[in-house]
Amino acid sequence: MIGGMSRIVRTMTTLIFGFIMVYGFYVIAHGHLSPGGGFQGGAIVASAFALLLVTYGTSQIQSFLSKDLLSILESTGLVLFITFAFLGLGATFFYNFVSNSGGLFGTPSAIGVNPGDLNTGGTITLMNMAVGLEVLAALGVIVLTMSVASETIHKKEKQ
Amino acid sequence: MIGNFPFVTVIILIGLGIYSLLFKKNLIKIAIGLTLIESGVNLFLIALGFRKEAVAPIYTQAPEGVKMVLPTPQALCLTSIVIGVATTALVLSIVMIIYQRYGTINTDEIRRLRG
Amino acid sequence: MSSILMHAPALVIALPLLAAFVTPILGRFNRKTISWLASFTLGLTLLLTIFIAKQVLTNGPIVYVFGGTEIGLTLPFGYSMPIRIIFQIDAMGIFMGLITAVVAFLAAIYSISYMEQHTGLDKYYTLLLLLATSMFGMELTGDIFNFFVFFEIASISSVALVAFRSTISGEPAEAGLKYMVVSSISALMVLFAIGLFYGQYDALNIATIASVMQFTQLDKIALILLVTVLSMKAGSVPMHMWTPDAYSEAPAAITMVLVAASQASLYALFRITFSLYNVTLNTITVGWIIIILGVLSMFIGVTMAIIQSDIKRLMAYHAISQTGYMLLGVGVGLAVLTNPAALESYGIKAMEGGIFHIMNHAMYKGLLFLTAGSLFYRTGTRDLNRMGGLAHNMAYTATFFIIGAAAIAGIPPFNGFASKLIIYESVYQFNPLLSIIAMLVSILTLASFVKVFHSAFLGPQLEHYKSVQEVPKSMVLAMATLACIIVFFGLFPELIVKHIVHPAVMALIDQARYTATILGGI
Numbered sequence: 001m002i003g004g005m006s007r008i009v010r011t012m013t014t015l016i017f018g019f020i021m022v023y024g025f026y027v028i029a030h031g032h033l034s035p036g037g038g039f040q041g042g043a044i045v046a047s048a049f050a051l052l053l054v055t056y057g058t059s060q061i062q063s064f065l066s067k068d069l070l071s072i073l074e075s076t077g078l079v080l081f082i083t084f085a086f087l088g089l090g091a092t093f094f095y096n097f098v099s100n101s102g103g104l105f106g107t108p109s110a111i112g113v114n115p116g117d118l119n120t121g122g123t124i125t126l127m128n129m130a131v132g133l134e135v136l137a138a139l140g141v142i143v144l145t146m147s148v149a150s151e152t153i154h155k156k157e158k159q
Numbered sequence: 160m161i162g163n164f165p166f167v168t169v170i171i172l173i174g175l176g177i178y179s180l181l182f183k184k185n186l187i188k189i190a191i192g193l194t195l196i197e198s199g200v201n202l203f204l205i206a207l208g209f210r211k212e213a214v215a216p217i218y219t220q221a222p223e224g225v226k227m228v229l230p231t232p233q234a235l236c237l238t239s240i241v242i243g244v245a246t247t248a249l250v251l252s253i254v255m256i257i258y259q260r261y262g263t264i265n266t267d268e269i270r271r272l273r274g
Numbered sequence: 275m276s277s278i279l280m281h282a283p284a285l286v287i288a289l290p291l292l293a294a295f296v297t298p299i300l301g302r303f304n305r306k307t308i309s310w311l312a313s314f315t316l317g318l319t320l321l322l323t324i325f326i327a328k329q330v331l332t333n334g335p336i337v338y339v340f341g342g343t344e345i346g347l348t349l350p351f352g353y354s355m356p357i358r359i360i361f362q363i364d365a366m367g368i369f370m371g372l373i374t375a376v377v378a379f380l381a382a383i384y385s386i387s388y389m390e391q392h393t394g395l396d397k398y399y400t401l402l403l404l405l406a407t408s409m410f411g412m413e414l415t416g417d418i419f420n421f422f423v424f425f426e427i428a429s430i431s432s433v434a435l436v437a438f439r440s441t442i443s444g445e446p447a448e449a450g451l452k453y454m455v456v457s458s459i460s461a462l463m464v465l466f467a468i469g470l471f472y473g474q475y476d477a478l479n480i481a482t483i484a485s486v487m488q489f490t491q492l493d494k495i496a497l498i499l500l501v502t503v504l505s506m507k508a509g510s511v512p513m514h515m516w517t518p519d520a521y522s523e524a525p526a527a528i529t530m531v532l533v534a535a536s537q538a539s540l541y542a543l544f545r546i547t548f549s550l551y552n553v554t555l556n557t558i559t560v561g562w563i564i565i566i567l568g569v570l571s572m573f574i575g576v577t578m579a580i581i582q583s584d585i586k587r588l589m590a591y592h593a594i595s596q597t598g599y600m601l602l603g604v605g606v607g608l609a610v611l612t613n614p615a616a617l618e619s620y621g622i623k624a625m626e627g628g629i630f631h632i633m634n635h636a637m638y639k640g641l642l643f644l645t646a647g648s649l650f651y652r653t654g655t656r657d658l659n660r661m662g663g664l665a666h667n668m669a670y671t672a673t674f675f676i677i678g679a680a681a682i683a684g685i686p687p688f689n690g691f692a693s694k695l696i697i698y699e700s701v702y703q704f705n706p707l708l709s710i711i712a713m714l715v716s717i718l719t720l721a722s723f724v725k726v727f728h729s730a731f732l733g734p735q736l737e738h739y740k741s742v743q744e745v746p747k748s749m750v751l752a753m754a755t756l757a758c759i760i761v762f763f764g765l766f767p768e769l770i771v772k773h774i775v776h777p778a779v780m781a782l783i784d785q786a787r788y789t790a791t792i793l794g795g796i
Contacts, residue, residue: 034217039241071298078295086288093284094341109219116219142248149255173466180455193458200462200469207473232472235419239465242426246458249430253437253451260444269448 005055013055020048028132032121038128042135049140058147067144070137077134084123084130098122165206172199186254186264193250197243201236208232282322282329283338283361283414286371287407289315289322290378294403301396309386312399316379316406323375327368331777335364335791337416345792356479356792362416364788365777369629370413370541372774373636376759377534378406380752381527384644387746388527388651398438404431405531412538416792418471419478421542422464428535429457436524436532449519456516460503460539467496480550481792484785489554497555500546501563507539510601511571514594518578521590522656526647527752529586530640533593537632540597544604544782552785553612561609568601569708572715580722584656585646588726589639592682595715596635602712603628603697606704611783620700625779626771627696633775634689634763638681641756645675648745648753649730658729665731667742672731674753679727681760683720689760692767 024044031037053061088095099122100108109120121128176195179188208229214221216230254264261269278285293315301308330336338361339345346356363371382402389398404427411424437450468478470492477483487493506513517536521529547560575595582588607625610616648671649664650656665672681688684695694716702709744750763770781788 033219035215039237043244068302072302075295075298079292079299082288082292082295086292088341089278089281089284091343092339092341093281093288095343096341112219113222114219139244142252146252146255149252149259153255153259180459186451189455193455196459196462200466203466204469204472207469231478232469235465235468235472238419238423242423242430242461245430246426246454249433250451250454250458253433253440253447253454256437256440256447257444257451260440260447269444 009055013051017048017052020051021045024048024136025132028128029125030116030118031128031132032124033116033118038131039135041128042132042137043139045132045136046139046143049136050143053143053147058144058151061144065140065144067141070140070144074134074137074141077130077132077137080130081127081134084126088123094123096122096124098126099124165202165209169199169203169206172196172202184266186257186266187251189266190247190250190254194243194247197239197246201239201243204232204236204239279325281338282326283336283363284340286319286322286326286375286414287410289319290403290407290410294400294407297400297403298396301399305395308396308399309382309389312403313379313382313386315403316375316382319406319410320375320379323368323371326363327372327774330363330365330368331773335362335781335787337362337791355477356482359420360416360479360792361414362481362788362791363414364791365774365781366541366545366629366779367413367781369633369774369778370538371410373537373633374406374409374413374534377530377636377640378402378409380640380644380755381531383755384527384530384647384749384752385525386748388647388749389525393441394438398435401431401435401438402528402531405435405535409531409535409538413541416480417478418468418480418483421480422461422468425464425539425542426457426461428538429454429461432520432524432528432532432535433457435528436520438525438528439523446523449516449523452516453520456506456513460507463499463503467499470496479792480545481789484550484552485789485793487551487554489551493551493554497546497551497560501543501560504539504543504546505564505567505601508536508543509571509594509597510567511574511594511598512567514571514575517594518587518590521593521643522584522586526586526643526650529590529643529647533639533643534636536593536597537600537636540600540632547608548611548782549785549788555608557611558609561605561607561611564601564605564608565708568598568603568605569711570598571595571601572598572712576715576718576722580718580725583658585649585658585661585726585730586643586656588658588722589642589646592642592719592722593635593639595719596631596639596682598715599694599697599712600628600631600635602701602708603631606701606708607779607783610704616704617783620703622776622779622783623696624700624704625782626775627693627700629778629782630696630767630771630775631690631693633770634681634693634760637756637759637763638678638688638690641674641678641753641760642682644749644753644756645671645678648749651745651749652742653739658726661730661736662739663731663733663735664739664742666735667739668731668744670744670750670753674757675727675731677757677760679720679723681764683723684716685720687761687764689763689767692764692771696771 024041027036027044028038028041085094088097098106105119105121105125107117107119173196176192179192183189210226210228213226213228216227221227257269258264293311297308340359342358345358345360408424408427412421415421433450433454436453437447440447471483474492475483475486509517524532572595575591579588579591603624607621610621681690684690698709
């Protein structure tokens with residue numbers, strides 16, 4: 001964790017990293033159609049961050065993944081989530097006001113066996129995205145903080 | 160009989176978790192014990208919703224006339240997993256702080272608060 | 275305006291939640307504003323709670339449905355059941371909600387000055403607001419799984435707050451870990467019990483489960499699990515080991531909120547025994563179990579408190595002891611639940627005492643913890659042996675301490691006396707011995723607080739405390755508010771008991787009304 005890993009691991013990480021990220025965002029976006037959702041997708045993206053941390057070591061990653069940026073993203077995700085809940089106040093809190101309205105994510109969902117339409121779900125889809133943003137940032141902050149802390153402990157023990 | 164195996168596993172998991180909470184001195188092992196209990200409870204919830212020869216409860220992908228497993232326990236279980244992640248992260252970070260301060264994670268050596 | 279107030283039950287949790295999420299963003303631009311934002315939001319929540327309380331007490335229980343307009347779903351062949359997450363607010367729930375609102379608001383006010391020098395304030399206020407949200411959720415919800423979720427949020431946020439000071443020393447982290455293990459086990463066992471209910475009755479709504487409750491073997495297991503873990507979280511005796519650690523290591527304002535949080539667990543215990551099981555229980559056995567837990571808590575708590583020299587640890591043991599009074603009062607009510615004559619003559623009275631004591635305890639124990647926090651703020655120590663003569667420098671704090679100590683020891687005209695008197699009188703009719711033990715504990719409490727007052731405030735002015743001053747205004751304001759409430763409750767107990775406490779007790783006893791609120795509406 002300190003100096004980073006060998007060239008083989010680095011090359012493989014650069015190769016897979018993008019795919020893991022794309023898969024995570026896919027799971028977030030399809031949360032209302034297939035198993036998964038905001039939390040699961042966010043966790044997948046955060047695991048890509050963890051992979052980077054393990055491969056390259058904390059010091060190199062910090063320029064790429066800043067803790068400040070991640071915590072702003074985290075709060076933004078949460079605020080977005082609660083805002084969608086507030087917007088439902090026309091009926092009740094958390095009311096799905098977008099679904100079946102015809103606009104973005106507002107197509108009525110088809111009955112029966114069908115492959116699923118991405119443009120459905122209403123606030124569920126939007127909230128999935130907000131939660132995904134929050135979770136990837138929060139878990140990113142957690143792995144980053146833990147690796148920084150364990151590094152300082154490690155340094156202390158060496159002295 | 161075979162239908163009860165999940166519940167036997169639940170009892171074993173929770174028992175192991177409680178055992179490691181009570182008798183282990185290592186804080187990491189205590190954290191593992193908590194996770195074991197959590198897995199036991201999650202398995203219990205999932206096992207409650209199980210039906211024989213049923214499919215996953217995805218409405219748009221199940222053929223007509225086929226039984227589905229009960230989705231509510233799965234939703235409960237998912238919520239519990241999400242909370243469990245937060246709990247585990249918190250426990251582990253507190254263990255890290257304790258290690259930073261005391262230089263050990265043995266419960267016998269870190270007990271400053273007594274009486 | 276009225277349409278917004280229609281959503282007051284949702285806003286009570288939504289506003290602190292929104293503020294909690296905005297706080298980290300705002301904290302980047304302006305560090306000062308976040309403490310005011312927290313106080314403002316919690317003040318607004320307090321107003322909303324008072325508004326709901328007024329509505330509930332005049333018009334009866336409120337049901338608020340999340341995410342839809344109907345509680346239930348009616349299938350084409352006529353089968354209907356409640357499926358949505360609901361808030362079911364009756365007099366008991368809003369009684370606890372009022373306590374939470376007052377305590378959380380004052381904690382935020384107190385923190386403005388108390389936490390000023392600390393780093394990581396944005397996290398502190400986020401966690402405080404989350405804790406307040408989750409306590410409201412636990413008290414107002416009508417859905418047992420929703421209760422579990424709020425229970426876990428309360429655990430996680432309060433553990434993080436207990437361990438907040440671990441940047442300075444290791445003890446807060448240790449206390450936090452202990453509390454975390456206890457809370458996680460409690461929450462997981464609650465979830466297990468929920469699984470048992472769901473497996474049998476296919477419902478998560480408390481009222482629905484209550485209406486079909488069969489009291490099978492599995493229900494008995496669920497009851498044992500729930501009573502054990504909830505009394506553990508409430509800090510009652512056999513499982514009280516986390517209480518002194520968590521209470522003494524948390525920042526003072528948080529300790530006050532933690533007291534209210536353990537009372538939310540106590541509320542859940544009452545809700546489950548009264549609203550969920552009610553007469554299907556063997557009420558005499560369960561009632562006596564709760565009474566014995568209460569008496570043990572009272573006695574062991576106070577005896578452990580007497581030997582402490584750390585002021586906050588001492589108060590924490592007293593908190594255990596006072597929890598015993600509530601368990602005693604409500605336990606007596608539960609024990610005579612199936613006996614209408616006894617219930618009428620002293621059972622309701624005993625429960626009124628117990629429930630009234632919850633509110634009183636939150637107020638005076640909060641005040642005492644805040645004075646302890648003020649002493650720590652100025653002297654930097656919690657060790658009573660190193661304090662002395664502080665009444666010379668901190669006149670306000672000393673006065674507030676006297677008020678709090680007199681209230682906890684049950685001296686008239688303070689509120690502790692009012693509720694304790696009701697408990698003594700009614701419990702005496704049930705079993706004289708219990709009443710005598712309660713009085714004895716009260717005397718020991720007084721002795722212990724006389725000792726604290728003597729060693730902290732009286733005596734000659736110490737050399738190294740010459741320059742100590744009175745605490746800042748916001749801290750004095752928070753303490754003064756609590757002191758006013760204590761004196762007011764002590765002077766007009768009848769008013770409070772008649773208008774707030776009695777409806778709460780009736781809401782607990784009357785299970786049929788609780789279930790009818792939901793099942794009548796679908």
